[in-house]
Amino acid sequence: MTTPATHPIFLATVSAPTNIAVVKYWGKADEHYNTPINSSCSVTLHQDDLRAVTTVAVSKDFVQDRLWLNGVEVPHAATSRRFRACVDGVLALAPDKYHTDDDNNNKTVAIAQHEWPTLHVHVSSYNTFPTAAGLASSAAGYAALVAALVQLTGATETFPGEFSTLARQGSGSACRSLYGGLVAWHAGTADEQWRDSRAEQLADEASWPALRAVIAVVSDAQKDTASTAGMQASVKTSPLLAFRAAHVVPQRMQELTQAWRRRDFPVFGKITMQDSNQFHATCLDTYPPIFYMNDVSRQIIRIVTAYNDYAGEIRAAYTLDAGPNVVLYVLEPHRPVLAALLRHFFPASGLEEQNDEVLDPALVHAAEATGRVPRDGDVRHYYVTRPGPGPRVLDNDADGTIDPHTGLNRYQPSG
Numbered sequence: 001m002t003t004p005a006t007h008p009i010f011l012a013t014v015s016a017p018t019n020i021a022v023v024k025y026w027g028k029a030d031e032h033y034n035t036p037i038n039s040s041c042s043v044t045l046h047q048d049d050l051r052a053v054t055t056v057a058v059s060k061d062f063v064q065d066r067l068w069l070n071g072v073e074v075p076h077a078a079t080s081r082r083f084r085a086c087v088d089g090v091l092a093l094a095p096d097k098y099h100t101d102d103d104n105n106n107k108t109v110a111i112a113q114h115e116w117p118t119l120h121v122h123v124s125s126y127n128t129f130p131t132a133a134g135l136a137s138s139a140a141g142y143a144a145l146v147a148a149l150v151q152l153t154g155a156t157e158t159f160p161g162e163f164s165t166l167a168r169q170g171s172g173s174a175c176r177s178l179y180g181g182l183v184a185w186h187a188g189t190a191d192e193q194w195r196d197s198r199a200e201q202l203a204d205e206a207s208w209p210a211l212r213a214v215i216a217v218v219s220d221a222q223k224d225t226a227s228t229a230g231m232q233a234s235v236k237t238s239p240l241l242a243f244r245a246a247h248v249v250p251q252r253m254q255e256l257t258q259a260w261r262r263r264d265f266p267v268f269g270k271i272t273m274q275d276s277n278q279f280h281a282t283c284l285d286t287y288p289p290i291f292y293m294n295d296v297s298r299q300i301i302r303i304v305t306a307y308n309d310y311a312g313e314i315r316a317a318y319t320l321d322a323g324p325n326v327v328l329y330v331l332e333p334h335r336p337v338l339a340a341l342l343r344h345f346f347p348a349s350g351l352e353e354q355n356d357e358v359l360d361p362a363l364v365h366a367a368e369a370t371g372r373v374p375r376d377g378d379v380r381h382y383y384v385t386r387p388g389p390g391p392r393v394l395d396n397d398a399d400g401t402i403d404p405h406t407g408l409n410r411y412q413p414s415g
């Protein structure tokens with residue numbers, strides 16, 4: 001039985017994108033504020049293809065914070081430090097909320113500024129792609145949580161990027177999903193509680209129209225070593241990680257940003273691949289070692305390398321996060337050949353073409369020299385996407401997943 005609400009329920013629904021780092025974040029400087037040992041940089045992927053959709057509701061009738069993820073209630077969500085940092089952080093920035101009476105058009109304060117921190121929120125969120133499988137679900141999820149709370153409360157930043165400092169405390173990479181295009185997360189300094197460890201848009205999503213990302217889902221199982229635990233082990237034991245943060249990343253950040261602005265794919269692609277390689281090298285340099293790639297990931301890397309060698313220039317660039325899935329950046333003119341190559345050696349759904357590209361036998365031969373023979377099932381699915389914008393406000397009735405009358409989840413997972 002649900003008790004009818006006596007106070008209004010306010011709702012907001014947003015969607016937020018994932019992002020895939022091209023200069024990787026790996027290692028925390030401050031575990032409490034969740035700040036990184038090095039700056040990082042990522043491409044925000046388009047929400048038409050992968051997104052987290054989050055509805056938040058607030059009412060004076062709610063008696064506890066509640067979270068439903070993909071339709072299932074997460075027990076004790078309210079006590080999670082990550083969830084608390086995002087919710088409390090936004091509510092602390094919320095102004096008075098007004099309510100307009102439908103009958104006489106009177107405007108009254110429904111929630112006063114000082115009341116926000118005492119109220120409870122209900123959150124319902126789902127991802128349109130596998131959760132916790134190395135596809136940055138936490139990035140999209142915490143960015144959507146912060147953006148939905150901002151939309152609900154009307155909170156404003158007291159300095160540029162403040163909301164990203166809250167999303168960062170949900171999951172580090174989430175701060176970059178608050179902006180579209182090419183985004184940096186500055187490492188920041190310990191001054192003023194790390195307020196300068198924040199995200200910043202370097203170039204918007206329209207600045208490189210031909211860029212595409214092809215995601216090969218090698219496994220959608222939950223990964224073995226969570227990013228947070230993996231980073232802790234690397235910071236403690238990998239001398240390569242400390243060297244990378246101090247001596248490699250700063251220059252890569254600069255060169256990569258310049259390459260994006262010149263739309264210089266070979267340089268952008270080379271830095272992307274080298275940085276992914278170095279991140280996985282630090283995982284191997286960790287004691288005990290962490291293995292995120294598997295044999296299929298390595299076979300895809302070899303085939304991409306064979307393609308670039310055959311072309312005589314870098315046309316496709318791979319990068320892998322904390323899991324075996326491979327993200328490939330490519331320019332639209334070369335996407336059909338890359339897609340045909342992947343379809344040939346790693347057949348799976350998601351890469352269907354209207355005009356089937358005929359592969360040059362010399363390219364097939366070069367790729368076969370890696371030892372790979374075509375085999376079904378190693379890749380489960382492909383997503384093809386492009387750079388996209390930051391969070392979007394959606395319609396509560398059409399897209400929201402909280403019932404406006406009960407304040408409870410109404411999202412049912414399909415299948």
Ligand SMILES: Nc1ncnc2c1ncn2[C@@H]1O[C@H](COP(=O)(O)OP(=O)(O)OP(=O)(O)O)[C@@H](O)[C@H]1O
Nearest residue numbers: 052125131132133134135136137138139141321322
């Ligand atoms: N839509 C969402 N809303 C709120 N929290 C979410 C959402 N999606 C994922 N999360 C949180 O993020 C966790 C998964 O994060 P995790 O870092 O393990 O995987 P990932 O983000 O998919 O992979 P990676 O960070 O390696 O790319 C979930 O268990 C959940 O706590």
Ligand SMILES: C[C@@](O)(CCOP(=O)(O)OP(=O)(O)O)CC(=O)O
Nearest residue numbers: 021024025171172173227228321322
């Ligand atoms: C390999 C990475 O994807 C690591 C992402 O780590 P998370 O942002 O998931 O870690 P927490 O801050 O502990 O939540 C690289 C990156 O996205 O920069």
